[in-house]
Amino acid sequence: MHVDPYEKFWMFAAAGLIVLFASSVVYGAFSYAGHPPSHVETIDPSTARTDPRFAELGVVEKPDGSVEVVVLAQMFSFMPGEIRVPAGRPVTFRVTSPDVIHGFQIVASNGNATIVPGYVSQFTTTFAKPGEYLIVCNEYCGLGHHLMSGRLIVEEGA
């Protein structure tokens, strides 16, 4: 196939750019463990409220110093609605839904997960800056979708 030399140059340059994009993604994934939330764990949505994993909602400090937050996302609120976590320490969120799909997005951070009934979403992130963060549902869940929000308070040196 005959290709004009300029176009050939362009195609090599474009391919090079794409390889650069893709390798920076792979680099980020492996050197910073920059993976999207991809936890695999199932749960019966009809008994999620009484399941031992979600019986106690809220913040739990683990013996190793890490912090775990257990949240139930439901039509149309997050339980608990206010979460307090320390700054500068890894925080692991575990969230599920007893009804429909929701989103769990911590505005102005990279905390963003889809919450699916029947599954447990889990991700770990660290908040460097103390302050009050808005949590919103970013997946349409019904007429109260826009009312579904919560607060995350990141506390200094706790």
Place this chain on the structure above:
Amino acid sequence: MIDRYDASATGVIDIGAATDKSPSAVGASWTKLALANFGVAITAFGIAATIAVMQAMSRANADLPFRSPRIFYLSVTAHGFLMALVFTTFFVMGLGYVFARVSLRRPIEGERLGWMGFWVALAGTLMAVAVILAGKASVLYTFYPPLEAHPLFYIGTTLLVVGSWIWCFVMVQSYRAWRRETPSKPVPLPMHGIMASVIVWVLATLGVAAEMIFLLIPWSLGFRETVDPVLARTLFWWFGHPLVYFWLVPAYTLWYTVLPKEAGGKLFSDPLARLVFILFVLFSTPVGLHHQFTDPGITAGWKLIHTMNTYVILFPSFITAFTLIASLEIAGRARGATGLFNWVARLPWREPFFASIALAMLIFSLGGIGGAINAAYGMNAVIHNTAWVQGHFHLTAGTATGLTFMGATYWLLPRLTGKPLRLPAFAAVQPYLWFVGMLMFSIVNHATGLMGMPRRVFDASYGGHPAAESWLAWTGLSAIGGVILFASAMCFVAVVVATITNRRGGDAPAFAFAEPVGGTIRAGTILDRFGFWTIAAVVMIVLAYAYPIFDLLRMERFGAPGLSPF
């Protein structure tokens, strides 16, 4: 590998010289079939655009009569369904009939079957629209379970797809008949693009058909208690991403085959255009998991593999950028340009077809860059399900495809009806209104999305939280963009209505396609073989999806019963 340019393979097509006796296409039975499809497409577009302006103003918290969450989510569903599934599918079907008929220069094989496909798709569309408007299917056009719509929504949507399959069959039959009669020529480029679209569509719709037939229809009818939402989403996005290439490949086909001709130039490279279509056949489907980056239940490794495939699909668009800009430079120089860049100014910017496509291409380059960010595995969490995403697809779907189809309508109508375009001033200004309105709408949505504003919310004020205050300061600007887009859409609809209701007919201009510089490919060579590439595409899909789906199916999963909180 290159033949000398074969003037009969592409170039000016005079329908009269082919098998028909009539001197032009006007009045031929196949034009009625094409126009019926365009008619449904444009009607859906007009309704969806009217709904959209209310949404843009609602997002800016403008006080509208009847503004309520129920109406808002109903209208978001109707807008998405009518634009993404109805306008596009019917328009592509109409374009398929035109390109098959005029580029193959033989009758459509199975015209009556084509009518059957049209009526099946229309019946399905009306069913689904009826239940949406009745408020019984406010599940948005992505219809993720366990949000449960009325069964007619799922059945209607399935019938729309079945109707489009009949169209696919007619396209393939027409191609095969032409191939038998014309073994010595490569398929004409317009039909090459249509065949690529057909293959993409058939492979893509297998996913959504499985979701409908095995999960959603039996579940909504009560034959199944529960549905696994992750499995349903996986099947949806098997369909949902190539869906955009089903719109884009026909748009690209117009860009490659009609744009250089209308600009007064030649197509810079015919073989590379074909390579681009084949790459879309191969890579448009095994990428769907990049829509499910934040989903639980799917391991990160497979999401990363789909990310890599997504980056490959940037490549054909890069080729397209070069080939088309080079083609336009040829046109500008043919119009007397001599300097390095003044060929741009020589192009026919006042012609509505040219302006629509050129602006659509410009916007698509922005949309493509945004797409590379969306697909960035590690960065996606910053913008996932935020307003950024709707900003993105209004550039790609709403403009690269939407504005191209509007421009194509200006090219098609006089050729199919013999009636010159009425309200030419409206037609001339319409693409620019769309361009400006879309930039305002889309840039604001990208920006507010970065601030964290979620998409698809009736009211983004969140009790006056400071983060919400920061993005609400911008939504007024996107609402103005929405109003300008609405004005543009109404100009378009007015031109179409004024043109087809005009009783006076004239001479229909000929359907003419761009001649390639440097010739086309030889018949039967690798880029001219659809069977081979279809098999290769199937292998790609199996490699990308077999294990993730197997992995889901073998897990202990708990389905979710349906809920209709709307």
